[in-house]
Amino acid sequence: xxxxxxxxSLAEGFLENCRLFLETLLFSIPLGLIISFGSMSxxxxxxxxxxxxxxxxxxxxxxxxxxxxxxxxxxxxxxxMRDRMLAALIAFVINYACYFSEIFRGGIxxxxxxxxxxxQVLGLTKTQIFFKIILLQVVKRIMPPMSNxxxxxxxxxxxxxxxxxxxxxxxAERFAGKGLIWPLxxxxxxxxxxxxxxxxxxxxxxKKLSYFKS
Amino acid sequence: xxxxxxxxxxxxxxxxxVLEDINFELEKGQVLVIIGSSGxxxxxxxxxxxxxxxxxxxxxxxxxxxxxxxxxxxTDKQIREKxxxxxxxxxxxxxFPQYTVRQNITLAPKLMxxxxxxxxxxxxxSLAQIEQKADELLESVGLKDRQDFYPCQLSxxxxxxxxxxxxxxxxxxxxxxxxxxxxxxxxLTGEVLRxxxxxxxxxxxxxxxxxEMGFARDVADRVIFMADGVIEEEGTPDEVxxxxxxxxxxxxxxxxx
Numbered sequence: 050x051x052x053x054x055x056x057x058s059l060a061e062g063f064l065e066n067c068r069l070f071l072e073t074l075l076f077s078i079p080l081g082l083i084i085s086f087g088s089m090s091x092x093x094x095x096x097x098x099x100x101x102x103x104x105x106x107x108x109x110x111x112x113x114x115x116x117x118x119x120x121x122x123x124x125x126x127x128x129x130m131r132d133r134m135l136a137a138l139i140a141f142v143i144n145y146a147c148y149f150s151e152i153f154r155g156g157i158x159x160x161x162x163x164x165x166x167x168x169q170v171l172g173l174t175k176t177q178i179f180f181k182i183i184l185l186q187v188v189k190r191i192m193p194p195m196s197n198x199x200x201x202x203x204x205x206x207x208x209x210x211x212x213x214x215x216x217x218x219x220x221a222e223r224f225a226g227k228g229l230i231w232p233l234x235x236x237x238x239x240x241x242x243x244x245x246x247x248x249x250x251x252x253x254x255x256k257k258l259s260y261f262k263s
Numbered sequence: 264x265x266x267x268x269x270x271x272x273x274x275x276x277x278x279x280x281v282l283e284d285i286n287f288e289l290e291k292g293q294v295l296v297i298i299g300s301s302g303x304x305x306x307x308x309x310x311x312x313x314x315x316x317x318x319x320x321x322x323x324x325x326x327x328x329x330x331x332x333x334x335x336x337x338t339d340k341q342i343r344e345k346x347x348x349x350x351x352x353x354x355x356x357x358x359f360p361q362y363t364v365r366q367n368i369t370l371a372p373k374l375m376x377x378x379x380x381x382x383x384x385x386x387x388x389s390l391a392q393i394e395q396k397a398d399e400l401l402e403s404v405g406l407k408d409r410q411d412f413y414p415c416q417l418s419x420x421x422x423x424x425x426x427x428x429x430x431x432x433x434x435x436x437x438x439x440x441x442x443x444x445x446x447x448x449x450x451l452t453g454e455v456l457r458x459x460x461x462x463x464x465x466x467x468x469x470x471x472x473x474x475e476m477g478f479a480r481d482v483a484d485r486v487i488f489m490a491d492g493v494i495e496e497e498g499t500p501d502e503v504x505x506x507x508x509x510x511x512x513x514x515x516x517x518x519x520x
Contacts, residue, residue, distance in 0.1 A: 166353070170315070171433055
């Protein structure tokens with residue numbers, strides 16, 4: 050087994066991690082925004098239910114949620130999950146949407162009431178106030194916690210291994226099974242490089258938004 | 264015939280009565296100054312007129328139009344239209360930090376324009392008008408050279424002058440000021456007060472809540488002194504400042520001088 054073969058085989062696995070990462074972001078950010086609106090709703094029963102849901106998701110291990118999504122449809126409804134990647138994606142999207150929703154809520158609630166009122170007295174609609182005035186200020190404020198959470202997500206994608214998604218750690222374990230232990234440690238390099246790139250990207254975005262203070 | 268008429272306006276937050284039976288009238292082009300100690304209801308009164316609070320009782324009208332009647336309920340859309348009769352300048356400026364000075368002024372007029380059904384030609388013309396009006400307003404508050412700055416690059420006094428221009432961009436019938444200089448360092452209040460003073464004249468009707476008594480006396484056509492949610496005294500500046508009838512007014516004026 051040459052170094053090159055191992056590198057290639059791990060890269061194939063890491064591609065799955067990247068796919069899970071990107072698709073999770075794509076769906077969990079909009080879903081997180083919807084959940085944050087739910088938890089801020091003035092209609093108490095709705096905000097209560099949403100908060101209970103967020104508590105359940107944040108209060109249980111992601112690994113357990115992976116098991117639930119993967120096994121429960123088969124056990125209870127006799128429709129086994131065939132697509133392991135889909136099961137992982139569903140669990141990740143729900144889990145991360147809940148974490149994101151709390152970050153969004155914190156960001157939205159931190160914007161002063163005066164910004165809304167200034168928009169109101171100028172005759173703007175609620176939608177205009179949110180998208181034209183509030184949103185960018187929220188984005189700026191939630192940048193640091195979001196980059197934190199997103200970097201955590203990169204590494205969490207390897208949890209999909211527990212339902213046998215063919216990601217990088219599973220690939221490395223195959224080598225370990227054949228008595229080759231170093232590929233397992235080598236996987237760390239993939240995560241380090243990916244997270245390094247993300248850190249540079251977030252630094253750039255934060256700088257882009259530094260032209261105003263809010 | 265009075266331009267602004269406020270009738271029996273009342274506002275309470277839970278059991279706390281903040282405004283009680285507020286009645287006053289204002290002619291077009293007049294400046295009304297409202298004075299009084301903190302918690303006397305001045306700000307709440309302005310907020311009721313601007314539909315930021317909903318009064319529990321009473322009504323008010325501008326021109327022939329009854330804008331608000333506590334007996335009625337209004338949709339968001341109706342309120343949006345009604346509140347444009349008024350403009351409001353806040354104590355804490357509340358400029359939009361991500362927009363330049365010029366964008367702060369043109370944002371609302373441009374969004375308003377988007378909602379209208381216009382031909383491309385008309386739209387272009389209206390946009391040109393908005394920009395031209397922004398030029399005039401920037402000139403009148405003396406910030407033409409700062410039009411591309413962001414609010415965080417301006418002093419408090421400059422920010423407040425932008426906020427005044429932003430309110431005027433929507434051409435309100437009545438412009439309200441809620442303690443426009445209270446958040447400013449003393450050396451910056453002068454520039455803001457001068458701008459407000461310069462706006463007086465013609466058809467521009469204004470209501471100013473302020474603690475600057477010298478300014479109040481200079482700029483006001485009418486003065487209202489409020490205490491504990493009621494209008495304690497009302498009259499010309501000479502009457503209220505020179506010869507106050509109420510004991511409370513006298514005590515207040517003695518306290519602030």
